[in-house]
Amino acid sequence: MELFYSPNACSLAIHVLLEEIGKPYTLRRVDFSKQEQYGAEYVALNPKSKVPALLRDDGTLLTELPAIAWYLARSNPELKLLPPDIDAEVRTLEIMDYLVSTVHMRGFTRIFRPENFSPTPEDKEKVQATGRKTIVDGFAIIAPVLGASDYLFGAFSIADAVLFFLEYWAVRRAGMSLPSALDGHFQRMLMRPAVQRALAAEGLS
Ligand SMILES: N[C@@H](CCC(=O)N[C@@H](CS)C(=O)NCC(=O)O)C(=O)O
Known part of the structure; x- marks a missing residue:
């Protein structure tokens, strides 16, 4: 592959x-x-x-x-990268779709590529502020799903890898802080050897 x-x-x-x-x-x-x-x-x-x-x-x-x-x-x-029962599996798909289609595409893309949302340079700050609000609102929706668990659906699943790149972008690219549940998740993800290998291979830390 x-x-x-x-x-x-x-x-x-x-x-x-x-x-x-x-x-x-x-x-x-x-x-x-x-x-x-x-x-x-x-x-x-x-x-x-x-x-x-x-x-x-x-x-x-x-x-x-x-x-x-x-x-x-x-x-x-x-x-076992997907939870075993159908209800938890569909929740995994639901959360991944929300993270990518809303938090990434409508949130972070507004911050990193404001020109995609308005060709007028004067709109840049407004576009980015809307992006930040989308991210903050999105993380507020995700945080209770995580709650006091180590990972979104108990054990590590594909949804955690998706949440991770957004946490990484928030902290390392956008200078944002995370709600405490997400910050704990971010720190746990950073400890995983697979995450460390992927970051190193991409020249990130
Ligand atoms: N809906 C796509 C979005 C992928 C996407 O937007 N990727 C960005 C990088 S984070 C990209 O390739 N951007 C290149 C470009 O727009 O020029 C997915 O879920 O894979």
Whole structure:
């Protein structure tokens, strides 16, 4: 398998999961500073021009972070990366979708790419403030799900890797503080050897 990623992008969640799984895979960097995601070679592979993308051994490509995470969990059942019962499984999918489609795409993207939301430079601060509010509100919704547990659904699952990259962005990229339950989760995730390996491979700490 090959993971198409960019350092410090949301592909970090899939990178962490591949390290948790521990089977051989190849890392393929897509250099955003050279706009490689829009280059002919990458577009031929992934017309969405996004990371993460996972090229499977049968030559087929998977995109969309929650779908890739779910595939990795289902194809490695012995690792129990998804909760065992259907209700907890659908809650895992629900939370991953919320984290990516709302907290990432409507929150952090407003902070990192305000020009995507308004072409008027004077709107930048307003757009970013809306992004911050979306993140704060989103984290306030997630914190009670975590509660006093170490991980979102008791044991470590794919949803924790998704929450982790957003916690990482909040603290290390956006200079935000986390609600205490999420901060505890973030610190626990940083202690996991798989997370440490993924961060090191991306040149992060
Ligand atoms: N809905 C996609 C979003 C992926 C996404 O937005 N990835 C960003 C990096 S965090 C990207 O590739 N951006 C490149 C660009 O927009 O130029 C998913 O869940 O995988």
